[in-house]
Amino acid sequence: MNRYVMRFEEIDKSHLPLVGGKGANLGEMTRAGFPVPPGFCVTTSAYVAFTAASSEMDYFYGRLADVDADDLGAIRDLGKQIREHLQSVPIPDGIQEEIRHAWMRSGEHRAFAVRSSATAEDLPTASFAGQQETFLNVKGWDPLLRAIRDCWASLFTDRAIVYRIKNGFGHRSVYLSVVVQEMVFPEVSGIMFTADPISGHRKTISIDAGYGLGEALVSGLVSADLYQVRPGAIVKKQVSRKKIAIYALPEGGTVTRDLPEELQEKQALTDSQIIELARLGRRIETYYGSEQDIEWCLADGKFYVVQSRPITSLYPVPPIEDDSLHVLFSFGHQQMMTDAMPPLALSVLRTMFPFGKPSVRSESTIAHVAGGRLYIDLTYLLRIKPARTVVTRALSGMDEMIASGVAEVLKRGEILDPAKTGPAVKKRMIRFARPIIGKVLRNLLFADTSRKIESVNAFMNNYVADSAAYLAGASGASRIRRIQENAGTLILTLMRNVLPSPLTGIAAFQIIRLLTEKWLGNSEGIHLLNKSLPGNVTSEMGLMIGDLADIARKHAEVLKHLETGYDGTFRQRMKRTEGGTLFLNAWDEFMRLFGMRCPGEIDITRPRWREDPSTLIPSLLSHIRSVPNGEHRIKFAQGLKEAEEAAENIVARLKATRFGAVKAKWVARLIRVYRDVMGIRELPKYIMVRHLALYREAILEEGRALADRGILRHPDDIYYLSLEEIASLLEGSHSFNAAGLIERRKKEHERNRKLTPPRLMTSEGEIITGKRKHTGAPEGAFIGTPVSAGVAEGVARIVLRPEEADLQPGEILVAPFTDPGWTPLFHSAKGLVMEVGGMMTHGAVVAREYGIPAVVGIDNATQIIKNGDRIRIDGTQGFVLRVNGGSRE
Numbered sequence: 085m086n087r088y089v090m091r092f093e094e095i096d097k098s099h100l101p102l103v104g105g106k107g108a109n110l111g112e113m114t115r116a117g118f119p120v121p122p123g124f125c126v127t128t129s130a131y132v133a134f135t136a137a138s139s140e141m142d143y144f145y146g147r148l149a150d151v152d153a154d155d156l157g158a159i160r161d162l163g164k165q166i167r168e169h170l171q172s173v174p175i176p177d178g179i180q181e182e183i184r185h186a187w188m189r190s191g192e193h194r195a196f197a198v199r200s201s202a203t204a205e206d207l208p209t210a211s212f213a214g215q216q217e218t219f220l221n222v223k224g225w226d227p228l229l230r231a232i233r234d235c236w237a238s239l240f241t242d243r244a245i246v247y248r249i250k251n252g253f254g255h256r257s258v259y260l261s262v263v264v265q266e267m268v269f270p271e272v273s274g275i276m277f278t279a280d281p282i283s284g285h286r287k288t289i290s291i292d293a294g295y296g297l298g299e300a301l302v303s304g305l306v307s308a309d310l311y312q313v314r315p316g317a318i319v320k321k322q323v324s325r326k327k328i329a330i331y332a333l334p335e336g337g338t339v340t341r342d343l344p345e346e347l348q349e350k351q352a353l354t355d356s357q358i359i360e361l362a363r364l365g366r367r368i369e370t371y372y373g374s375e376q377d378i379e380w381c382l383a384d385g386k387f388y389v390v391q392s393r394p395i396t397s398l399y400p401v402p403p404i405e406d407d408s409l410h411v412l413f414s415f416g417h418q419q420m421m422t423d424a425m426p427p428l429a430l431s432v433l434r435t436m437f438p439f440g441k442p443s444v445r446s447e448s449t450i451a452h453v454a455g456g457r458l459y460i461d462l463t464y465l466l467r468i469k470p471a472r473t474v475v476t477r478a479l480s481g482m483d484e485m486i487a488s489g490v491a492e493v494l495k496r497g498e499i500l501d502p503a504k505t506g507p508a509v510k511k512r513m514i515r516f517a518r519p520i521i522g523k524v525l526r527n528l529l530f531a532d533t534s535r536k537i538e539s540v541n542a543f544m545n546n547y548v549a550d551s552a553a554y555l556a557g558a559s560g561a562s563r564i565r566r567i568q569e570n571a572g573t574l575i576l577t578l579m580r581n582v583l584p585s586p587l588t589g590i591a592a593f594q595i596i597r598l599l600t601e602k603w604l605g606n607s608e609g610i611h612l613l614n615k616s617l618p619g620n621v622t623s624e625m626g627l628m629i630g631d632l633a634d635i636a637r638k639h640a641e642v643l644k645h646l647e648t649g650y651d652g653t654f655r656q657r658m659k660r661t662e663g664g665t666l667f668l669n670a671w672d673e674f675m676r677l678f679g680m681r682c683p684g685e686i687d688i689t690r691p692r693w694r695e696d697p698s699t700l701i702p703s704l705l706s707h708i709r710s711v712p713n714g715e716h717r718i719k720f721a722q723g724l725k726e727a728e729e730a731a732e733n734i735v736a737r738l739k740a741t742r743f744g745a746v747k748a749k750w751v752a753r754l755i756r757v758y759r760d761v762m763g764i765r766e767l768p769k770y771i772m773v774r775h776l777a778l779y780r781e782a783i784l785e786e787g788r789a790l791a792d793r794g795i796l797r798h799p800d801d802i803y804y805l806s807l808e809e810i811a812s813l814l815e816g817s818h819s820f821n822a823a824g825l826i827e828r829r830k831k832e833h834e835r836n837r838k839l840t841p842p843r844l845m846t847s848e849g850e851i852i853t854g855k856r857k858h859t860g861a862p863e864g865a866f867i868g869t870p871v872s873a874g875v876a877e878g879v880a881r882i883v884l885r886p887e888e889a890d891l892q893p894g895e896i897l898v899a900p901f902t903d904p905g906w907t908p909l910f911h912s913a914k915g916l917v918m919e920v921g922g923m924m925t926h927g928a929v930v931a932r933e934y935g936i937p938a939v940v941g942i943d944n945a946t947q948i949i950k951n952g953d954r955i956r957i958d959g960t961q962g963f964v965l966r967v968n969g970g971s972r973e
Contacts, residue, residue, distance in 0.1 A: 086129035088182040092122060102127045104201030104261040109392050116371055118364075119388050123196070123265030124186040128203060130179045131236055131260045138173045145256050153249040159242050166240040171233060180229070187228060187264070195221045195267040195336065197390070198231040200238055203259045217241070220297060221267055223336035228264070235262045268388050269332050270381035272352045273298035274308055277395060278365045279375040279849060284398050284842075286375065286849040289313040289362045293352040295343060296329030298379055298390075309352045313362040323351050353382070361387055368392050399842055401849040402452030402459055409498045410847035411466060411490065412452060412459035417843050417920045418482050420901040420927060421684045424456030424836035427829055429687040431806035432779060433458055435571045436772070438579070444572035445565065447806070456836030459845070462490065463499050468510055481590075481924035484869040484941055488854030489844040516579075523584035524591055533760035536585055537619035540764050543581055548774050555782050561814035564786065567779050568807050574775055578768045589762030590924070592754045596734075599754075603747055604737055611873050612730035613755060614932040615723035619763030621770045622904050622926070623720070623933055625678045629908040630716030632670055633707040639663030646705060650698040680777035683886045683905035688776050688783070689803040693905075699887035703908035706891040710912040719911075723935060731755045765929060769904065786814060795822060804829040843920070856941075861963035866942045866949070869921070870962030871928035874937035876915035877967060880953040882946050883909070896957055898949050902927040910934055915957040917964055919945045931959075939964055 087102070095103055095111020103111065107125040114120045135141050144166050151158050190196075198219040217238035219231040238244065239260045248255060274293040279286045292308035312320035325348050330338050353361065361380065364387055369376050375398060379391040404410050415433070416422040425433075430453050437460070440450030450461040465471040472494070480487035493499065527533055551570050558566050593613070600607045617623070636642045641661040645654065658664035679694030693700050707716075734755070738748040787802035795813055796802060802810060804826040812818040842851040861867055881895040886906045891897060897913035899906065901920045907930060910916070916931050921940030931938035937959030942948075945964070949955060954967045 086127075086133070088127055088130040088133070088179045089124055089186045090127055091124045091186065092120065095125065101203055101259075102129065102261065103263075104128065104203050104259070105393065106199060106201035106391060107261045107263050108201075110263060110265070113368070113371075113389060113392060118368060118371075119386065121266045121268050121388055121390065122190065123263060124190065125201065126179075126183055126232055126262040126264065128259035128261050130182075130262075133176055133179060134173065134236060135170070137176055138169065140169055144169070148245065148255045151245075151249070153246050156242070156246075159245050163240045163242050163245055167237040170237040170240070175229060175233065183229070183232070183264075184225065187225065190264075190266060192225070195223045195332065196228065197263075197265045197267050198222050198228065198235060199263040199265070199391075200235040201261040201263050202239065203257075203261070218299070220299065220338050221332040221336050227336060232262045232264075236260055265390065267332060268381050268383045268390070270297065270383045270388075271295065273379075273381035274352075276361060276365045276378040276380055277375070278369040278378070279395060279398055280312065281377075281395060281397060284401075284845065284849040284851045286401060287314050288319070289365050291353075291358060291361060291365075294326050294329065295347060295352060296331045296341075297338065298381060299330050299338070311353065311358045313358060316359075318355060318358055321351070323349060325349050326352070357382065357387075364389070398849065399839060399845070399851065400455045401845070401847065402454040404452070404461075404847040405449075408463075408847075410461050410463040411493050411499060411844070411852075412454075412461050412847065413479070413486050413490070413844050414841055415451070415458040415460050416686075416841060417486065417901075418925070419686050420903045420918075420921055420925050421686055422457070422841055422901055422920060423684055423687070424833060424839065424841075425458075425687045426456075426689050426803040426833050427806055428783070428803045428810075429689050430456070430458055431808070432567075432571060432688050432776070433686065435568055435807060436575050438572075438576040441572065445568035446572075447808075454845075455839045455841055456833060457841045465513075466490070466494065466499055468513065471513060479922075481922050483843060483920065483922040483925070484856065485854040486843045486922075488856070489852035490854075492852060492854060493844075493846070520579065520584050520587065524588045527584065527588040527757060527761065528591060528595075528754070533588070533757050536761050537764060540582055540585060540767060541619075544767060544771050547577065547581075548771065548778075551775055552778055555778055560786065560789075561811045563782055564807055564811040564814060567782060568811075570775070571779065571807075574772065578771060582764065582768050582771065585761040586765035586768075589758050589765060592758040593762070596751060596754050596758065599747070599751055600734060600738075603741055604734075609730045609733055611932065612726050613758060614762075614929075615727045615935060616720050617727075617759065617763035617933060620766050620933065621763075622766040622907050622930055623763075625674075625681070625904070626907045626911055626930070626934075627716055627720060628670075628674050628678070629704060629707055630711065630911055632667065632674060633704055633711065633716075634713050635663065635667045635670055636704070637708050637713060639667070642667050643708065646701055646708075650701055654697075680774055681905055683903065685773050685776065685903060685905050688780050689800075692777055692780070700908065702887055702889045703912075706889055706909060706912040710891055710893040710895070716911050719934070723933065727759065731759075766904070766926070769926075773904075783810065786810065790814070796826075797823065801826045804833070860961060861958075862965060865963040865965040866945065868917070868939040868942040868945075868962050868964065869923070870938075870959050871921065871923050871925075871940050872916070872931035872936060872938035873960045874915075874935070875956065875958050875960065876937045877956045878914045878954070880917075880949050880951065880955050882949065882951045884946060896955060898945055900946050902930075910936070915959070916940075917942060917945050917949065917955075917957060919943060 090103060092111045092114040095107060096115055097108050097112050099111065100108040103125040110120055147162055151162060200217055217235055222228055222231045248258060272293055272295055274291060277290045280288040280290050291311040294308045307324035307326065309324055310322040311318060326343055327348055328340055329343055330340050333339050365378055368378060375395045376392045377395045378389060381388050381390060402412065431447060434447035434451045437448035437451040440448040452459045452461060462475060465475050476487060476490055479490055554570060555563060555566055596610055597607045600610060636646055639662055642658065642663045645657050645661060655668065658668050675694045680692050682690050682692045682699065684690045735748045735752045738744050738751055741747060783802060784799060787796060787799035790796040790802065790813060791799045813822060844852040856867055876896060878894045878896045880898050881891050882898050883889045884900060886909055889909055891909060891912040894914050896915040896917060897909060898917040901918055903926055910930055913936060915936055916927060916938040918927055918940040919942060921927050928938055928940060937957050939957055939959055939962050942964060956965045956967050
């Protein structure tokens with residue numbers, strides 16, 4: 085028999101399908117002994133029976149299934165129709181009888197708060213807060229029934245319908261229970277978060293408090309007092325002017341009243357009450373095992389809890405073993421790819437990360453996973469003074485806001501306990517850094533760097549070939565173990581053999597800047613030294629894209645096949661077309677050299693260009709539309725000439741100074757060294773991506789084998805396992821349910837994709853945003869970091885995925901980030917705006933080489949700038965400005 089009513093004492097979390105998230109939480113807290121006003125729930129069985137009494141709900145559900153979340157007009161009309169219909173449906177007698185019995189048992193003379201409780205609300209992943217209705221101070225039988233019916237109908241408010249659509253909840257699968265709870269008539273009430281909802285700090289309890297019922301705070305009618313508490317102490321008190329409060333009326337209902345003058349600026353809670361309430365919040369958080377959003381009230385000197393739900397807006401905190409404060413930065417921001425990654429991608433990157441590893445095969449203990457992203461623990465380095473200087477300077481080239489945030493944390497002094505970093509760590513760091521520094525100094529001072537590009541390329545090709553042979557010599561678990569070993573040594577190998585060259589270039593450029601400013605009074609023209617650097621593998625990739633475009637535009641049929649798209653007949657169609665064989669030969673050569681690349685290439689689960697060439701074609705077509713024939717080669721040659729002329733000019737100016745011959749000779753060497761080695765900057769990433777392609781091919785082969793044996797449902801399911809888990813599956817030594825684990829991780833990955841990762845956070849969950857340097861930007865400009873000098877004006881083109889790009893001539897590319905997989909678009913762009921990045925990240929380096937203005941680090945640029953906006957980008961001062969405030973679309 086279906087139960088239509090359950091008292092709080094009978095309810096726990098297992099009853100969520102019957103009483104919804106709110107009802108289950110109130111039952112849990114009642115049974116746990118927390119101070120919850122008594123009450124009962126009208127169950128979802130009652131809601132189902134009530135809607136079953138309607139002959140029209142199937143029709144309405146069908147219409148809801150077809151409505152779009154952005155069609156607010158249709159949602160408004162349909163929601164109103166459903167609510168009006170439900171308010172006309174009679175409540176079945178059996179339901180009324182159970183409600184009346186519970187009401188009379190609670191005390192028919194009492195006043196009640198009547199609240200909606202949906203089966204999909206107050207969950208760890210979706211709060212549904214504020215989606216349905218609440219009715220306060222309900223007295224009498226008829227008002228109670230009316231309030232219950234109105235709660236049921238509120239499942240179809242406009243905001244509730246939109247929320248379900250956007251969060252993937254089916255309208256038929258969400259049921260509504262109604263909470264009927266004895267009213268408490270508070271002097272003070274409010275909301276308490278057991279973690280700071282703004283900064284994310286997990287040890288900060290944040291309390292909003294105001295007089296009367298809490299609805300004044302929730303509805304935004306009054307500014308609440310804000311109190312913040314950290315263990316044992318109040319750390320912040322912000323007392324607001326509280327002009328009004330909502331109070332219950334004796335006859336039922338509520339009234340809004342002006343507060344007496346003496347109460348308006350009085351602290352709503354005493355200090356001792358604040359501490360007492362914070363302790364209650366921590367107890368509730370401990371009980372649930374997660375941070376909570378708690379509605380509370382104070383009546384007759386006693387605190388009551390009227391609701392507690394998980395805080396779903398907090399970014400996850402990675403698990404840290406010790407209790408000391410740690411500082412973690414986003415690896416994705418450094419790599420210009422901030423999307424969430426599946427477990428396999430994270431496992432491979434953690435295995436590749438060379439520090440904090442008990443063994444070569446293991447995953448790094450200082451590379452943490454949070455929200456499907458990788459975060460690197462900087463704490464140990466920041467505790468060592470020499471390393472601190474190097475790290476902060478490196479971060480400033482990576483992302484201005486990350487560097488500023490680290491500086492902010494360092495000022496607090498909380499992590500600077502050198503005793504927590506043992507001497508062994510310092511010795512390892514010195515042992516690791518000494519030979520790299522030695523190579524950099526030799527390159528700067530006396531080494532012949534003219535053949536450095538050839539020697540590094542030779543090393544790269546031999547290294548990749550050796551790795552391929554090593555992986556090809558095994559299969560099954562043995563091959564996965566070899567991937568772990570190979571990945572575990574990859575970054576260290578690159579650091580020792582390749583990294584000294586770009587580090588030399590960075591050092592040379594900084595010395596050139598310092599010396600020209602000292603000896604010439606300015607560093608005018610040195611940015612031109614970045615243009616057309618030899619040996620830059622990413623620039624070479626962009627030039628080959630231009631060559632492909634030139635071939636295609638000369639042959640109309642080739643261009644037509646490209647516009648048709650890449651499919652199983654693409655090659656056959658091309659071979660039958662004039663110019664097609666020529667194009668295919670160039671295409672195949674491009675794929676041989678760069679087919680292992682793709683947008684988001686640090687994620688091993690992303691299909692490579694050679695697997696899915698269709699993702700490259702939009703960039704190729706954009707180039708054909710927006711760049712004249714041969715212009716990419718002309719610009720590269722022009723850039724080379726400008727760099728040579730800039731070098732000659734700097735040297736000539738130095739010769740004209742006192743002791744000019746010596747100065748000129750020294751700077752000329754530095755310029756020559758810089759041009760010899762700086763193009764190698766992109767090579768470590770290229771080598772890494774070539775290895776990722778080897779690992780991907782081998783892992784997918786093992787995935788197919790596991791699928792053939794029925795262990796995996798699909799080969800791609802292997803993306804949701806770590807390398808160690810894959811090896812144990814292949815060995816048959818696993819002790820986990822692979823199918824269940826994969827299914828849970830797929831759902832978690834979908835949730836992670838919706839999160840916005842912070843650049844920098846602490847182990848306490850605090851998001852550190854940093855501050856930008858003051859610029860002379862005009863009013864209304866969007867402020868970022870200038871990374872490629874120049875000013876450009878044009879139409880903004882928002883591109884979230886390069887394979888969907890539709891860049892037109894003269895447009896400015898606005899993107900969340902760009903890694904080398906985006907490079908094919910750069911020739912087509914008049915300027916570049918990105919949400920993340922810094923002076924030394926990929927997009928900035930390529931923009932400088934191509935000579936297009938670029939500004940990075942503008943948060944939410946792809947949202948605040950709209951397609952078709954005419955914008956001016958100033959890559960010298962670091963801002964973007966809407967021109968004439970208009971949009972053409």
